[in-house]
Amino acid sequence: MPAVRIEGLCKDFGTTRVLDGIDLDIPRGKVTCLIGPSGSGKSTLLRCVALLEEPTDGYISINGDPLGFDRGPNGARVKLPARQIRKVRSRIGMVFQQFNLWPHMTAVGNVSEALVTVRGMSRADAEERARKELDAIGLGARAGHYPSELSGGQQQRVAIARALALDPGIMLFDEPTASLDPELTGEVLNVMRRLAESGMTMLVVTHEIGFAASVGSKIAFLDHGRILVEGAPGEVFAKPREPRIDQFLETYLDRGAATLL
Numbered sequence: 632m633p634a635v636r637i638e639g640l641c642k643d644f645g646t647t648r649v650l651d652g653i654d655l656d657i658p659r660g661k662v663t664c665l666i667g668p669s670g671s672g673k674s675t676l677l678r679c680v681a682l683l684e685e686p687t688d689g690y691i692s693i694n695g696d697p698l699g700f701d702r703g704p705n706g707a708r709v710k711l712p713a714r715q716i717r718k719v720r721s722r723i724g725m726v727f728q729q730f731n732l733w734p735h736m737t738a739v740g741n742v743s744e745a746l747v748t749v750r751g752m753s754r755a756d757a758e759e760r761a762r763k764e765l766d767a768i769g770l771g772a773r774a775g776h777y778p779s780e781l782s783g784g785q786q787q788r789v790a791i792a793r794a795l796a797l798d799p800g801i802m803l804f805d806e807p808t809a810s811l812d813p814e815l816t817g818e819v820l821n822v823m824r825r826l827a828e829s830g831m832t833m834l835v836v837t838h839e840i841g842f843a844a845s846v847g848s849k850i851a852f853l854d855h856g857r858i859l860v861e862g863a864p865g866e867v868f869a870k871p872r873e874p875r876i877d878q879f880l881e882t883y884l885d886r887g888a889a890t891l892l
């Protein structure tokens with residue numbers, strides 16, 4: 632059973648259909664990357680899996696458990712009760728393009744807060760756990776620093792530690808390096824690469840084609856709300872390619888990635 636199964640997923644904003652019947656399995660313990668032109672629906676798809684957007688139609692399941700909606704009698708689509716939704720949703724961690732750290736809290740405060748408020752841990756236990764998470768991503772020495780005292784790359788690593796502290800089974804990343812200067816991108820990608828090596832199930836929206844080609848075991852190329860091509864990097868990027876993928880690569884391919892393809 633895949634970690635995440637997406638079936639017939641559709642999302643409309645007003646009269647515009649942004650996701651148009653997405654079927655995708657996210658394998659357990661692997662990295663799946665969503666790539667595609669701007670506006671193709673990548674973030675919307677990820678946000679539906681995180682339940683930050685309510686799908687207009689279709690189904691998502693996490694380890695076989697329905698997320699948000701289930702099939703009811705007579706094939707009707709039934710919204711699940713809030714408590715059930717929260718339980719399945721709690722297995723998912725998410726990292727955004729913007730780091731969204733609390734400015735008035737230190738790194739350790741940012742990582743430990745949800746452990747206290749959501750998981751009910753004591754403040755002392757939560758801070759001990761937070762320090763371990765920060766150590767693991769090389770930020771142990773910055774535990775007492777405020778976000779304004781950290782670089783963008785360090786702030787994003789704190790955001791990753793914050794998500795990991797809640798022990799998610801699946802991590803979603805929405806263009807986590809898009810707001811970083813190129814010299815800070817590498818440190819965040821390295822943390823993600825190590826997380827992948829540890830066997831974390833990851834779904835990553837990225838324009839970092841080199842990362843997708845080297846770390847992703849599955850790539851889904853979205854175009855106008857549909858999956859145009861899906862497969863291992865070797866299949867998706869093999870020549871001759873879909874003309875839409877060629878066009879996309881011309882726009883986004885950096886020199887580092889060009890040597891990989």
Ligand SMILES: Nc1ncnc2c1ncn2[C@@H]1O[C@H](COP(=O)(O)OP(=O)(O)OP(=O)(O)O)[C@@H](O)[C@H]1O
Nearest residue numbers: 644645649667668669670671672673674675676836
């Ligand atoms: N809340 C919203 N209300 C209305 N339209 C939206 C909303 N969110 C996204 N859209 C539209 O849905 C389409 C897909 O957006 P989405 O952000 O999912 O694309 P994307 O592939 O992630 O793009 P990018 O690479 O630029 O981030 C776009 O046309 C966008 O304008």
